Amino acid sequence: xxxxxAGLVAAILVSAGVADAPAQGFTPDRTIExxxxxxxxxxxxxxxxxxxxxxxxxxxxxxxxxVLNKTGGGGLVAMSxxxxxxxxxxxxxxxxxxxxxxxxxxKQAKITMDDLTPIARLVLEPAVMAVRADxxxxxxxxxxxxxxxxxGKMKQSGGSLASRDNSYRFLLMKNTGADWQFIxxxxxxxxxxxxxxxxxxxxxxxxxxxxxxxxxxxxRVLATLMNKRLPSMPKVATLKExxxxxxxxxxARGFVGPPAMPANVRAYWEGVFTKxxxxxxxxxxxxxxxxxxxxxxxxxxxKFVADYTATMRGILKxxxxxxxx
Amino acid sequence: xxxxxxxxQGFGIALEPMNLFWCFVGVFFGTVVGVLPGLGPSATxxxxxxxxxxxxxxAGIIMMSGIYYGAKYGGSTTSILLNVPGESxxxxxxxxxxxxxxxxxxxxxxxxxxxxxxxxxxxxVVLLMLIAPPIAEFALRFGPPEYFALMALGLSMVxxxxxxxxIKALLSMxxxxxxxxxxxxxxxxxxxxxFDRIELMDGVNFVVVxxxxxxxxxxxxxxxxxxxxQNFTVPKGLRNLMPNWQDMKDCRFAFFNGSLVxxxVGVLPGxxxxxxxxxxxGIEKAVSRHPERFGTGAVEGVAAxxxxxxxxxxxxxxxxxxxxxxxxxxxxxxxAALILWGLKPGPLLIQDHPQMFWGLVASMYIGNLMLLVxxxxxxxxxxxxxxxxxxxxxxxxxxxxxxGVYSVDQRLMDVWLVGGFGLLGYAMRRLDYPSAPLILGLVxxxxxxxxxxxxxxMSNGDISILxxxxxxxxMLLFTAAILAGPMFRQFNSxxxxxxxxxx
Amino acid sequence: xxxxxxxxxxxKSQLVGALLLVALGAFVAADAWRWPYLTKDGPGxxxxxxxxxxxxxxxxxxxxxxxxxxxxxxxxxxRTSWKGAAPVLAGWxxxxxxxxxxxxxxxxxxxxxxxxxxxxxVFQRSWTAAVTVSLTSAxxxxxxxxxxxxxxxxxxxxxx
Numbered sequence: 001x002x003x004x005x006a007g008l009v010a011a012i013l014v015s016a017g018v019a020d021a022p023a024q025g026f027t028p029d030r031t032i033e034x035x036x037x038x039x040x041x042x043x044x045x046x047x048x049x050x051x052x053x054x055x056x057x058x059x060x061x062x063x064x065x066x067v068l069n070k071t072g073g074g075g076l077v078a079m080s081x082x083x084x085x086x087x088x089x090x091x092x093x094x095x096x097x098x099x100x101x102x103x104x105x106x107k108q109a110k111i112t113m114d115d116l117t118p119i120a121r122l123v124l125e126p127a128v129m130a131v132r133a134d135x136x137x138x139x140x141x142x143x144x145x146x147x148x149x150x151x152g153k154m155k156q157s158g159g160s161l162a163s164r165d166n167s168y169r170f171l172l173m174k175n176t177g178a179d180w181q182f183i184x185x186x187x188x189x190x191x192x193x194x195x196x197x198x199x200x201x202x203x204x205x206x207x208x209x210x211x212x213x214x215x216x217x218x219x220r221v222l223a224t225l226m227n228k229r230l231p232s233m234p235k236v237a238t239l240k241e242x243x244x245x246x247x248x249x250x251x252a253r254g255f256v257g258p259p260a261m262p263a264n265v266r267a268y269w270e271g272v273f274t275k276x277x278x279x280x281x282x283x284x285x286x287x288x289x290x291x292x293x294x295x296x297x298x299x300x301x302x303k304f305v306a307d308y309t310a311t312m313r314g315i316l317k318x319x320x321x322x323x324x325x
Numbered sequence: 326x327x328x329x330x331x332x333x334q335g336f337g338i339a340l341e342p343m344n345l346f347w348c349f350v351g352v353f354f355g356t357v358v359g360v361l362p363g364l365g366p367s368a369t370x371x372x373x374x375x376x377x378x379x380x381x382x383x384a385g386i387i388m389m390s391g392i393y394y395g396a397k398y399g400g401s402t403t404s405i406l407l408n409v410p411g412e413s414x415x416x417x418x419x420x421x422x423x424x425x426x427x428x429x430x431x432x433x434x435x436x437x438x439x440x441x442x443x444x445x446x447x448x449x450v451v452l453l454m455l456i457a458p459p460i461a462e463f464a465l466r467f468g469p470p471e472y473f474a475l476m477a478l479g480l481s482m483v484x485x486x487x488x489x490x491x492i493k494a495l496l497s498m499x500x501x502x503x504x505x506x507x508x509x510x511x512x513x514x515x516x517x518x519x520f521d522r523i524e525l526m527d528g529v530n531f532v533v534v535x536x537x538x539x540x541x542x543x544x545x546x547x548x549x550x551x552x553x554x555q556n557f558t559v560p561k562g563l564r565n566l567m568p569n570w571q572d573m574k575d576c577r578f579a580f581f582n583g584s585l586v587x588x589x590v591g592v593l594p595g596x597x598x599x600x601x602x603x604x605x606x607g608i609e610k611a612v613s614r615h616p617e618r619f620g621t622g623a624v625e626g627v628a629a630x631x632x633x634x635x636x637x638x639x640x641x642x643x644x645x646x647x648x649x650x651x652x653x654x655x656x657x658x659x660x661a662a663l664i665l666w667g668l669k670p671g672p673l674l675i676q677d678h679p680q681m682f683w684g685l686v687a688s689m690y691i692g693n694l695m696l697l698v699x700x701x702x703x704x705x706x707x708x709x710x711x712x713x714x715x716x717x718x719x720x721x722x723x724x725x726x727x728x729g730v731y732s733v734d735q736r737l738m739d740v741w742l743v744g745g746f747g748l749l750g751y752a753m754r755r756l757d758y759p760s761a762p763l764i765l766g767l768v769x770x771x772x773x774x775x776x777x778x779x780x781x782x783m784s785n786g787d788i789s790i791l792x793x794x795x796x797x798x799x800m801l802l803f804t805a806a807i808l809a810g811p812m813f814r815q816f817n818s819x820x821x822x823x824x825x826x827x828x
Numbered sequence: 829x830x831x832x833x834x835x836x837x838x839x840k841s842q843l844v845g846a847l848l849l850v851a852l853g854a855f856v857a858a859d860a861w862r863w864p865y866l867t868k869d870g871p872g873x874x875x876x877x878x879x880x881x882x883x884x885x886x887x888x889x890x891x892x893x894x895x896x897x898x899x900x901x902x903x904x905x906x907r908t909s910w911k912g913a914a915p916v917l918a919g920w921x922x923x924x925x926x927x928x929x930x931x932x933x934x935x936x937x938x939x940x941x942x943x944x945x946x947x948x949x950v951f952q953r954s955w956t957a958a959v960t961v962s963l964t965s966a967x968x969x970x971x972x973x974x975x976x977x978x979x980x981x982x983x984x985x986x987x988x
């Protein structure tokens with residue numbers, strides 16, 4: 001508890017420092033490490049390596065970048081490792097939503113996002129609700145009505161209980177009184193295959209994978225789960241437009257530093273990511289992946305961290321998971 | 326006709342000097358990371374991802390795929406020479422490959438592994454080229470009940486892996502099934518058998534168990550014998566270091582069996598090359614006229630799993646290229662790379678970018694040939710490693726094992742675990758418990774548990790879903806037949822004994 | 829029913845092994861009991877572990893019976909030999925010590941020490957052989973894995 005308060009104080013001091021004292025001559029002088037909490041090839045590992053690729057192309061950092069994989073415990077191993085490297089200047093980590101979720105539901109977790117030094121939020125991942133193209137459901141209402149009439153008969157494929165897929169399911173079930181099954185599957189490949197093979201009725205997808213399936217006539221999208229329509233799918237209405245008052249569950253990725261990262265170092269990294277954000281390479285990356293631009297640094301990011309933690313807390317409680325802190 | 330035109334176009338692309346160069350770089354790196362345990366193709370492909378983003382997509386995918394199938398070639402080397410599985414899929418290769426090495430036939434084992442890899446790799450590409458779209462549609466019929474049946478079929482292989490005692494083989498398998506339950510339960514988020522260690526929340530990595538029980542166990546057993554001299558005979562003369570005609574003849578069916586099993590299992594997004602290698606080994610033993618030779622250095626026991634894990638690569642590319650669905654860790658990175666190149670992977674990928682698809686297919690024919698040319702001359706060289714005296718060789722194996730398990734997840738905990746499993750492996754050797762069923766149970770255990778629970782969630786608890794769908798039912802019938810085999814034999818021997826006594 | 833003579837001839841190592849497996853099964857099953865066995869849609873998280881535990885107990889029980897029965901028939905395949913268990917244990921302990929040294933001293937140094945120990949004391953070769961092999965192979969590991977392949981192995985305070 002004491003550590004966390006100290007971390008918070010440090011974070012506030014650091015962000016205060018950013019405003020009036022820009023990078024005071026910090027430059028990396030050895031290999032920089034980008035830590036990710038999963039093995040090589042997983043989504044956030046690929047994300048880290050893509051950022052690495054863009055930064056190298058832009059020559060935005062004077063040293064080599066190496067991706068460090070610290071897997072285990074759904075991010076908890078990586079978070080503890082980062083906390084051990086207090087005030088390290090050459091180590092930053094990719095954070096994803098599970099960095100906010102898992103510390104709240106795992107009693108083994110010793111570190112939360114409050115202890116660390118957020119640097120930049122880079123992307124927001126949108127989501128859409130998809131069914132097979134030959135499915136009888138044409139709108140969100142069709143699906144939800146069917147799920148209401150046959151409780152427990154409709155099926156959705158998705159990830160773990162704490163995943164966003166399941167959060168949306170709980171929010172929709174609460175809002176409408178419908179009830180359907182959530183079938184957890186380990187890999188993204190299995191989930192899509194289960195939908196395309198007709199073994200499940202619905203799935204929450206990322207637009208990048210959905211768009212191609214739509215173009216091939218395999219999948220139909222019922223709704224955008226974000227607050228606004230997606231530029232890539234202008235015809236697909238949001239849940240709100242279809243009359244379902246369900247809050248958006250954001251999914252963010254960005255970079256976070258170890259606890260008590262010196263102010264000038266944080267400012268340095270903010271500068272690096274700002275430079276990257278403005279490049280055409282980065283904008284191209286966002287476009288190819290159909291990510292939403294989520295660039296945010298400084299006090300705004302600190303507020304996001306606090307708000308997001310609170311939002312996820314509410315949703316997890318709603319979803320029936322036991323909170324530990 | 327369309328295929329021939331496409332292929333001609335593909336060879337035109339693949340034979341461009343730069344593409345040829347990248348293909349070579351890919352298969353060369355693939356072989357290297359394949360030989361070294363722990364370093365897998367997915368880690369290497371991920372490492373090279375930032376670099377490939379600056380290449381043109383066709384050259385990039387040619388190189389990355391080269392790493393993927395090249396690693397499968399290399400994987401057998403340490404399995405055969407040191408009993409250290411180089412890749413997860415080459416555990417099965419240890420069973421007969423290392424026994425062959427012990428008998429002074431390391432060269433032929435390595436040679437047959439290279440040849441069967443080449444044949445199966447090529448068959449995999451042929452099938453990818455000819456039947457990718459229909460086979461991908463077929464694979465979609467595999468839902469959780471079908472995966473359950475497939476895993477049951479895989480687990481039934483235990484009766485074929487048993488040595489003298491079926492009970493011991495089953496005990497070993499159930500211990501493996503238990504290890505598979507360690508970690509966070511996917512469906513309820515409950516931590517099972519994690520002893521409150523966050524490192525165990527993702528489960529026990531099976532590379533750790535395999536390297537521990539096979540490699541470290543083997544080294545410990547040799548410390549006991551204080552066999553510090555040269556333990557392996559390495560025959561002189563190139564002829565004895567290569568498979569002979571008889572070996573090739575013995576492996577005819579294994580090439581065929583492994584190629585097909587590997588390809589079809591590879592197409593399924595929820596299976597994997599480890600299952601393919603176990604199943605093809607089991608089939609090979611089941612149809613063999615000399616099943617008793619398996620486990621003592623049967624050359625078919627090397628050829629079948631090696632064929633399976635190489636044609637698996639061709640299979641795994643099917644859902645990726647025709648549906649945009651990744652079926653394995655490595656293909657997931659390839660998918661990400663395709664997105665980053667702006668190619669929009671999905672069902673229309675081949676239609677939109679035929680030059681990339683055909684270029685890749687043609688490069689895989691060339692790459693497989695390169696691998697054969699690269700690997701066969703290395704066989705006599707690698708076989709010389711066994712000339713090292715035991716006191717040099719065994720510490721090196723321990724070092725390789727430590728690096729191997731550490732580099733999977735960069736966790737020291739895994740080094741402790743590999744030591745623990747090493748001691749277990751030694752005890753199992755002494756007490757005559759087979760270790761292959763342990764690995765089988767560990768690999769298939771959680772896949773099977775997940776499949777059962779997913780199926781019953783789909784049917785709201787109605788068990789009939791597991792056997793009422795035709796595909797699942799067919800596989801379960803096969804399973805029953807395999808399980809009934811030894812019982813029938815047992816019964817028969819009792820009957821014979823009884824009639825003898827009566828007479 | 830078992831004659832004392834038969835009991836004496838039972839392979840004790842096999843017996844201990846099977847009893848350890850009974851214990852493992854009991855632990856697995858007992859722990860599984862804490863988790864839901866069935867949910868409204870079929871097996872819960874406790875279902876499979878419970879049956880795995882039970883199978884372990886039953887099978888190892890069967891193994892004990894078979895062991896006793898075959899030794900009474902005099903058909904025992906030959907007793908387990910623990911000849912050479914002492915150097916094995918020494919080697920294993922050395923491996924674990926080396927594992928413990930990896931964090932403070934780095935991989936290369938712990939591997940070098942492990943190798944010296946094994947060659948000098950377990951294989952009982954000369955100090956010269958031990959030191960030469962150890963230094964060469966440790967250097968080889970460093971060049972191959974750390975320098976060429978960039979495996980992130982833990983380093984000691986001296987940088988490797």
